Amino acid sequence: MDERETRDDPVEYRQERYKPPEGAAEILLIRHGASEPARPDRPFPLVDGQGDPALAPEGRHQADRVGDRLAEERIDAVYVTPLRRTAQTAAPLARRLGLEPRVERGMREVYLGEWEGGLFRKKVAENDPVAQRMFAEERWDVIPGAESNEAFVARIDEALTRLAEVHAGGRIAVFTHGGVIAQALASATGARPFAFMTPDNGSVSRLVRLGGVSSIRGFNDVSHLEWSAPAPLT
Numbered sequence: 001m002d003e004r005e006t007r008d009d010p011v012e013y014r015q016e017r018y019k020p021p022e023g024a025a026e027i028l029l030i031r032h033g034a035s036e037p038a039r040p041d042r043p044f045p046l047v048d049g050q051g052d053p054a055l056a057p058e059g060r061h062q063a064d065r066v067g068d069r070l071a072e073e074r075i076d077a078v079y080v081t082p083l084r085r086t087a088q089t090a091a092p093l094a095r096r097l098g099l100e101p102r103v104e105r106g107m108r109e110v111y112l113g114e115w116e117g118g119l120f121r122k123k124v125a126e127n128d129p130v131a132q133r134m135f136a137e138e139r140w141d142v143i144p145g146a147e148s149n150e151a152f153v154a155r156i157d158e159a160l161t162r163l164a165e166v167h168a169g170g171r172i173a174v175f176t177h178g179g180v181i182a183q184a185l186a187s188a189t190g191a192r193p194f195a196f197m198t199p200d201n202g203s204v205s206r207l208v209r210l211g212g213v214s215s216i217r218g219f220n221d222v223s224h225l226e227w228s229a230p231a232p233l234t
Contacts, residue, residue, distance in 0.1 A: 018217070024210040025164040026171040026217070028075070029181045030066060032085040033059025034201040038118030047082055050109060051117045055088045062202030062225060067092030069204070069224035075099070076170040079163070081108040086175040089202070093173065101175075106159025109177035110152050113145025138193040140179075149193060156183050157212070164209040181205055188214035200225075 020026055035053040038044065044051035055063065070093050078094045078101045080086040090101050112120050120143075123131045134142040141148040163172060182196040188207060189195070199205060199220045206218035 020208045021210050023168045024208050025167045025169070027160065027163065027207045027209055028070070028073075028171065028173045029184060029205040029207060030070075030089065030173060030175045031178050031181055031199045031201055031203050031205075032083075032089040032175060033062035033066075035059055035085045038121040040118075040122065043117035043119070046117060047084075049116060050083060050111060051120075052083050053085060053118070055085055059085070059089065059201060063089040064092050065224045065226075066202055066204070067096055070173060071096040074171055075173050076167055077102060077172045079104045079107065079172060079174040079176075081105065081176055083108060083177070086177070090173070090175040104159060104163065104174065106155055106162070107174055107176045107180055110140050110179040110183075111147040112140070113143050113147070115143050115146070135194065152179075152183060153187060156180055157187060160184060160207070160209055160214065161212055164211070184214070185216055185219060188216050 032055070034056045036044075036056050038053070044053045046052060066089065075093075075097055078090050078097065078099045080090050080101045080103055082103055082105055087101060094101050115123055130142060130144075134140065139149050140146045140152060163174070178198040181199045182194065184207060185191070185196040185205060186193055196219065200222050202222065202225055204218065204221045204224075206216070206221075207214045208217055209215075
C-alpha cells in the first residue's frame with residue numbers, strides 16, 4: 001500500500017462497550033431478601049428506633065441466589081446496614097468471596113417514625129388516608145415523626161459520595177433497602193422521589209459514581225431469581 005492510499009483511508013469511530021470513567025466506583029445496590037411478615041400482635045424488634053425483622057425463608061433463598069449470581073464478580077468490599085436483614089442477605093456472598101461485611105449506617109432504610117415496627121405495612125395494606133397522601137405527595141414525612149425527604153436525600157448522597165471516594169476505580173456490593181435504592185436512583189436521574197419504588201427483594205441495581213455524580217447502569221435485575229422468568233404463553 002503506497003503512502004497516498006494510507007493517507008486517504010477514511011477515519012472510523014466505532015461504538016465501544018461502556019467503560020466506567022477513570023477513578024469512578026461501581027456500586028451494586030442489592031435489596032435485602034424478603035423479611036418476616038408483620039403481625040399486629042408481634043411488632044418487629046427495634047434497632048435505633050427502626051424495625052429489624054429477620055429474613056423469611058424465601059428471603060434466605062433469595063440471599064443464596066444473590067450469592068450465586070455475584071460470586072464470580074470482582075468485588076472489593078461488601079457493605080451492610082445496621083439492620084440484620086441486610087447482613088443475612090449478604091452472608092452467602094461474603095462467605096464465597098472471603099470478605100467481612102462492613103456496616104454503613106448512612107445506607108439504612110428511611111426512618112418511618114410512628115409507623116416503625118411493622119405498622120407501615122399494615123397502613124399501606126389498609127390504604128390508610130395518610131398512606132394515600134404519602135404516595136400522592138411522594139414524601140415520607142407525611143407519616144408522623146418520619147424522616148424528612150431532605151434529610152433522607154442528604155444522608156444517602158453523603159454515604160454514596162464517601163463510598164465512591166474510598167473505592168475509586170473499584171466495585172463494591174452494598175446490601176441495603178428498597179427506599180434507599182429508590183432514592184439513590186431518583187437522585188441520579190433527577191426523577192420524582194418515588195419514581196423507582198420499589199425494587200424487588202434480592203434485586204441488583206448498578207450505579208457508577210464519580211464524586212457527586214451518579215449514572216445508572218442497571219435497575220431491579222432479578223434474572224437470578226426463579227420467579228422472575230416470564231410465564232409461558234398459552
